[in-house]
Amino acid sequence: MDYRDTPEEAEFRAVLRQWLSATIPAGWDKIDDEEEAVELRKEWHRTLYRAGYVGMSWPVEYGGRGLSPVYDAILNEESGNMNAPSLPSVGYIGRAIFTYASEEQKRRFLPPLLSGEVSWCQGFSEPEAGSDLASLRTTARLEGDHYVVNGQKMWTSGGQYADWCLLLARTDPDVPKHKGISAFLVALNEPGVTVRPIVIASGEAETAEVFWDDVRIPEEQRLGAPGEGWRIAMTTVAYERGPADIGFIAAYRRTLRKVERLATERGLLEQPETRKALARAYVRGEVLRLNCMEQLSLRVSGRAPGSEGSVAKLLWAEAEQSLQHLAMDILGADELTGVADGWLSSYFTSRPVSVYGGSAQIQKNIIARMLDMPR
Amino acid sequence: MDYRDTPEEAEFRAVLRQWLSATIPAGWDKIDDEEEAVELRKEWHRTLYRAGYVGMSWPVEYGGRGLSPVYDAILNEESGNMNAPSLPSVGYIGRAIFTYASEEQKRRFLPPLLSGEVSWCQGFSEPEAGSDLASLRTTARLEGDHYVVNGQKMWTSGGQYADWCLLLARTDPDVPKHKGISAFLVALNEPGVTVRPIVIASGEAETAEVFWDDVRIPEEQRLGAPGEGWRIAMTTVAYERGPADIGFIAAYRRTLRKVERLATERGLLEQPETRKALARAYVRGEVLRLNCMEQLSLRVSGRAPGSEGSVAKLLWAEAEQSLQHLAMDILGADELTGVADGWLSSYFTSRPVSVYGGSAQIQKNIIARMLDMPR
């Protein structure tokens, strides 16, 4: 057991830090203009790629460096610590492609995915298929050498900025619902695709819905065999938030420091109650960090992502939401009158942490399964 | 809407207070000897009866005074306020008898029940039939003009002190489980009955288990028709903690005063945290009291006990258990080292409040039914 970096990891971290501090674009987080911010994130992806920081844990044959996911975690952590622009999520789309794609598809799609030339989103959920993904209704009907897609996708994170989409659609309505789904790789600029941002309660456009109206997809853009969509989706979801994606921990710690500063500015540091609450928030963050390190260690030791990730997901939601409650307690009316700019928005942004990517209730179901409790 | 006593209620309360302060046996709560304490409670029942305070809300024809349950509530409240010995629970057994019994049974059993000559307990739950009462396994086999009872009852409150028992047993194993149960009125000194106290985690004998080994019950001691046991049980359970049984509220308030004194003695009253926690406990008690008053008002207006009682039950458990947590927080090590005598026992006594008489989970199920949520 060792929580420290190995010499190689330490070396990697040191080089990375130096690179980050020299490379992070000054003032990037002050950009208000939406398009400019998107462009910056895409440019950051390309910059990371050129420096060899994208897809580090991918197999070498697919353009990766074959490194342990610990290196991804270090990248995540240091990016968070140094407040770099958010990292591109290439892992889960990449894994779907290099696990299920034809050689030709791999050659076509993986390089621009890694390099940031093409950005991707995931068209899985629908209005009537949220937690219950297998109930999706979007259809892809084979007509000659094309599929024709109709339906509506929802909760498509990054849909408003993406170029391509990993789409799930029902290709066979006559078989059990898990078996009639296929996966497709499709450009979002095809005729018939409409993307509409979804504004969440915070007022921010956090995600998107995508409407598909007679969209034609060449058969060779199907990923995997017909009916293999469910299996592909499960692989993708399992890797969607891998144990190396720990940027949220660094973000949590930054928020905690902000809350500590709020308490200081408001002269609340003499109150034992406030001191305890702030320390409690620190403890929650540590618990989360340490639990994720254990998860990552399991992964490094060759275990596939399992339901233990549900523990971290629940701990994260609790930590994040409690921290926003604490900020609200400290700010009092100032959060409601807008004097404390952005905090109400942060509060509302913390709410779906227990909903998206499997609600808290679903996570508890998963843990009960893991405990082998009766169905 | 009026939360005050009517003139009649006020008059009753004044007389009662005077009577209680003149009649409560001095030092009754200092009695350590178990048998002496039981004898005192029985004597208190008889004293209350002679003064007309037992069965006030029962119909006049059955020895009651036909008063509104508000008077029972006042008796409960004032007994609690003045720290009188605990009141006899005659209501639920009485209701079972005067609703389902034959005239002869009524004449035989109601007067001594009211007067305190005979004390009763309720033999419903079993080791394998707790929440799921209908699964009870104790059998009563008709042999000639007697039933022969075999089985084990558990959670029989007061079983160790009672003379008679309202017993549920399965008389027909061949019909659906709710339909094969009958109710019996049976003396606990019959041959074959063994009562064993159940000591709870606090170390106190709070309840009992009763073993039935070829116990013979004359057929005329069956209550209601064969197979009517489930209906009788449901009536009994519904009235087991009626909205007039609010003695626990006065007890809560007494405990809160004790906890306030603890905080004072320990010099914690300057801490805003402790002040808030104590005020929170006060608020919980008030919420409970006021909710019960509304329930009682509904009952007085002619509504049968409904699932709204589940709200009060959950509020009570939360209030009681939180108050014991608060006491523990104030006492720190002293609760664990026994320096603060009795508090650890009180803590453990507060735990089953969310279990006995329908667990917190069952209460929430009941509320979900009331909200007409799908099964």
Added chain:
Amino acid sequence: MLALLSDEQQMLKEVAVQIAGSAGPANPSDLHTRDRAAAWQSLAQSGLLALRTRDDEGRPVGSGVEVAVVAEALGAGLVPVPYLGSAILATELLALAGAHDEAEALAQGVSRTGVLLDRDLSALARVPGDGPTYGWDVDGAAAALALTDSPDGPQVVRVSLETGFVPVAGADLTRTLVRSDGPIGAAHLTPVGRPLSPEDLQRWEALTLTAISADAVGVMRAAVARAVAYAKERVQYGVLIGSFQAVQHMCAEAYVSAESAASATNYAAWAVDELDPTEALMAARTAKAQCAAVARDVTETVMQVFGGIGQTYEHIAHVHTRRALTDRQVFGDEGTQLLRIADVRLTGE
């Protein structure tokens, strides 16, 4: 003892619920389209704005119970009109100060007046002062009431909102908030009526806390009802989500919380005019403490039951949350109330 609404109060409730039903939003975009002026006229015509004016014998036309009944209905409907600000808080201040004509004018629905609060939204502003101050629940109001010290006690003053105040995009989407960052000078204050006694102020605070609590109860009950209704129609995994015990228990817990707040508020409402001011205020603080303790949790649980859709701006759920968060804070949050309660319980202050 009978802790139930009378038949008349029950009828009043039905009137209020009906008005709230047509004036309240079904989703946030309705907030731009609902005819607020018409809603206000309905309230005026039904006499609901006149509850805290005084009758010929100087008694309130409607008791605290009536106020709570209406406030709960409007809270439940998320109705975007300044009922609390103008019809209750300001009207009662005017009536206590003996400014009956002005109270009457508000009751007619012709003009509206709000209240001016301190930076923390926790008390009526004391002016003149350095600010910032907030006009709260001032939709359509040209002025707000505050207090100033006078030799004979606190004096109600009118502060014009026409100059020096800017609209605030606050958390609450249903009640209007304006801010003045500059000082409110003595020259801008118009005294109204006679100075208040300490008992007047206690009574006023009891009514205020109760009315806000009732609003919060309405918000919570309606939010829970919406979540329960959704759970009965939303299908996932081939079944109604309301058939999952986890969802049932979430709803049951939220229901218990809302009902607990309602029980405390009903008593506070009765106490406003029936108990002496100290007791009435204690009951009101108890209600406000309980509402504040549960309001955030309840509306968050409701958002959780609604799942993804409940997190979106287009959905009504966060409008409940925002109004609940505001009710929680205005005139003192849970901690504030608890400390006052502790003063009474522990040191007999």
Added chain:
Amino acid sequence: MLALLSDEQQMLKEVAVQIAGSAGPANPSDLHTRDRAAAWQSLAQSGLLALRTRDDEGRPVGSGVEVAVVAEALGAGLVPVPYLGSAILATELLALAGAHDEAEALAQGVSRTGVLLDRDLSALARVPGDGPTYGWDVDGAAAALALTDSPDGPQVVRVSLETGFVPVAGADLTRTLVRSDGPIGAAHLTPVGRPLSPEDLQRWEALTLTAISADAVGVMRAAVARAVAYAKERVQYGVLIGSFQAVQHMCAEAYVSAESAASATNYAAWAVDELDPTEALMAARTAKAQCAAVARDVTETVMQVFGGIGQTYEHIAHVHTRRALTDRQVFGDEGTQLLRIADVRLTGE
């Protein structure tokens, strides 16, 4: 980075689990019948009592991780032997003071020594003093260690438990507690070894908090496992109660709490010997704070899952609760740890 037990540590865990399995009670009445002396001998023979003695190079024979592995196993088994008191807390004090022969004697299992705590059970007693003081986890121990001030720093002293101490029927049924109400005079103190440095004391506290946390983690994990097992065999309403989502979620929440405490404790255990004393102590306080924050809730939830039977004295559930409550309090509860953590975070103390 690899936050996993090594193969050797995994083997150690299996040994400890095996001993705990035969020495721990399946129900409270076993506490009177289990052969505690035999269990102690097993621990000695397996070398588990020697972890905090020092090797030839002056390094602990077993690291904080090994200590935590054993403490967790014995906590999980509710084993009624003074492993923490004698083999960890006292042995480490002796080793730090350079009293290696005495440490060795404890490791052999021949004699046992406990620790003397202040009234609040929150720190080593400072003697001489007025008391009361508690000998904690002193089953079979003739003496307990405390601290006294010396010109060269805090000095470890041995206090005989033979006179002046009475047994206490404390909450914990598995660890022995004795009390002295009178003052502990200077005449009753035997200095042991050399005075400690501030770093020694920090290191000792880090180890102590970690070992207690590990015990609590064991208690919680075993309690949750028992509840889960019960839910898989108890039938009500014709189905296993573990098939109710409410029961599943109660178990899942308790599991998450126990695992959260375990994650914090594992790191603290590693930190004991690997980080500098300040950092190690911060990690230990974090672990203790988390354990204390969840231990009561977890064991209460377990009692709730067990339903009626879990409330009875004859059932094992409350033995978990009692040990968890004690682990929560001993050497500082959550509030105490949080305030110390806040000192570091907020004022850099």
